[in-house]
Amino acid sequence: MIGGATARVPAKINLHLGVGPLRDDGFHELSTLFCALSLYDDVTVRPSDALTLTITGENRRAVPADATNLAARAVAALAARTGDDPNVAITIDKHIPVAGGMAGGSADAAGALLAAARLWRADLPRTELLDIAADLGSDVPFSLTGGAALGTGRGEKLLPVLHRGEFHWVLAVSGTGLSTPAVYRELDRLREAGDLPDDAGTARPDALMVAIASGDVRTVAPLLHNDLQPAALSLQPMLRRTLRAGREAGALAGIVSGSGPTCAFLCADSDAAVSVAAELSGSGVAKAVRTASGPVAGARLIPQP
Numbered sequence: 545m546i547g548g549a550t551a552r553v554p555a556k557i558n559l560h561l562g563v564g565p566l567r568d569d570g571f572h573e574l575s576t577l578f579c580a581l582s583l584y585d586d587v588t589v590r591p592s593d594a595l596t597l598t599i600t601g602e603n604r605r606a607v608p609a610d611a612t613n614l615a616a617r618a619v620a621a622l623a624a625r626t627g628d629d630p631n632v633a634i635t636i637d638k639h640i641p642v643a644g645g646m647a648g649g650s651a652d653a654a655g656a657l658l659a660a661a662r663l664w665r666a667d668l669p670r671t672e673l674l675d676i677a678a679d680l681g682s683d684v685p686f687s688l689t690g691g692a693a694l695g696t697g698r699g700e701k702l703l704p705v706l707h708r709g710e711f712h713w714v715l716a717v718s719g720t721g722l723s724t725p726a727v728y729r730e731l732d733r734l735r736e737a738g739d740l741p742d743d744a745g746t747a748r749p750d751a752l753m754v755a756i757a758s759g760d761v762r763t764v765a766p767l768l769h770n771d772l773q774p775a776a777l778s779l780q781p782m783l784r785r786t787l788r789a790g791r792e793a794g795a796l797a798g799i800v801s802g803s804g805p806t807c808a809f810l811c812a813d814s815d816a817a818v819s820v821a822a823e824l825s826g827s828g829v830a831k832a833v834r835t836a837s838g839p840v841a842g843a844r845l846i847p848q849p
C-alpha cells in the first residue's frame with residue numbers, strides 16, 4: 545500500500561437547470577447542463593487505524609467531521625465493493641462554499657473515491673466508479689467527470705458536451721446556506737400554488753449547447769436558466785439584490801447556482817470578472833466574492849501536499 549493519495553476536485557454550476565416532475569422515488573427528473581469551475585477542494589486519504597476526518601481551508605466550518613461526511617461515506621462504499629479496510633485518515637482542504645449549490649459535498653465524495661481507489665490500488669472500471677458515485681448522490685458522477693456535460697435522470701446520467709474556450713465567472717457566496725431538498729420542495733409548492741411561467745422542465749437546452757460549442761460568451765449569457773431559481777429566491781429574498789448588484793456591476797448575466805444560494809455571474813472576459821468582483825465585494829451583498837473559470841477537468845490525482 546502507498547502512503548496516501550490526494551485528489552483535486554472542482555465545484556460546479558448549472559448553466560441550465562430544467563426540473564421536471566417529482567418522481568415516485570422522491571427525485572425530480574432533470575435536464576441540466578453542468579459546468580465544472582476552477583474552484584477546488586483537495587481530498588487526501590491515508591492509511592490509519594480508525595476512520596478520522598480533518599477539515600482545513602477557508603470553508604472548513606459547517607462541514608461535518610464524522611461518518612456522515614460524504615467523503616467518509618464514499619470511502620465506506622468503495623471499501624464495501626473492494627474488500628479493503630475502510631479505516632483511513634481523510635483530510636479535506638475545503639474551498640468550495642458549503643451548502644452553496646456548487647456540489648461541494650459531491651466533490652469531496654468524488655475526490656475520496658478517486659484517492660481511496662489509488663491508495664488501495666483498486667483497478668475498478670470507470671463505469672463501476674461512476675455507479676458507486678451515483679449511489680452517493682446525484683451530482684457525484686459529474687464531480688468525477690467534470691468539463692461540461694448534459695445531465696439527465698436525477699442528474700446522474702451524463703453525456704459530455706462540446707465546448708470551446710473558457711468562460712469567466714464571478715461567484716457571490718451567501719452567508720447562509722440552503723438545503724437542496726428544501727429548495728426542491730419549495731419549487732413543488734410554488735408549482736402547485738400557480739404557474740411558474742418560465743419553467744423549462746425536461747426539454748434539452750439545445751440552443752445553449754450550440755452556444756457553448758461556439759465559445760461565444762454573448763450568445764451564452766441570455767440562455768442561462770435555472771428552474772430552481774424562483775424557489776431559492778422565495779427562501780432567500782435577499783438574493784434578488786445580489787443578482788441585481790452583479791448585473792449593475794457589469795456582468796453579462798447572473799443566475800442562482802443550482803439550489804443556491806451562491807449567485808454566479810458570467811462576464812465578458814477575465815478583466816471584466818476582476819472588475820465585477822471588486823465592485824460586488826464593495827457592495828456588501830455577499831459574504832465572499834470569488835472569480836473562477838470553466839469548463840475545467842473533473843476529479844484528478846495530484847501530488848500529495
Ligand SMILES: C[C@@](CO)(OP(=O)(O)O)[C@H](O)COP(=O)(O)OP(=O)(O)OC[C@H]1O[C@@H](n2ccc(N)nc2=O)[C@H](O)[C@@H]1O
Nearest residue numbers: 570571572645646647681682683698724725728801802803
Ligand atoms: C440541485 C443540484 C443541481 O445540480 O445540485 P446543488 O445545486 O444542490 O449542488 C442537484 O440536483 C442536487 O444534487 P445532490 O445534492 O447530489 O442531491 P442528492 O443528494 O442526490 O439528493 C438530495 C435531495 O435533493 C432532492 N433532489 C435531488 C436531485 C433530483 N434530481 N431531484 C431531487 O428532488 C431530493 O429531495 C433528494 O433527496
Ligand SMILES: Nc1ncnc2c1ncn2[C@@H]1O[C@H](COP(=O)(O)OP(=O)(O)O)[C@@H](O)[C@H]1O
Nearest residue numbers: 613614642643644645646647648649650652724
Ligand atoms: N464533504 C462535505 N462537504 C460539505 N458538506 C457536506 C459534506 N459532507 C456532508 N455534507 C453535508 O451536505 C450538506 C450540503 O452541502 P454541499 O454539498 O456543500 O451543498 P450543495 O448540495 O448545495 O451543493 C451540508 O450542509 C453538510 O451538512
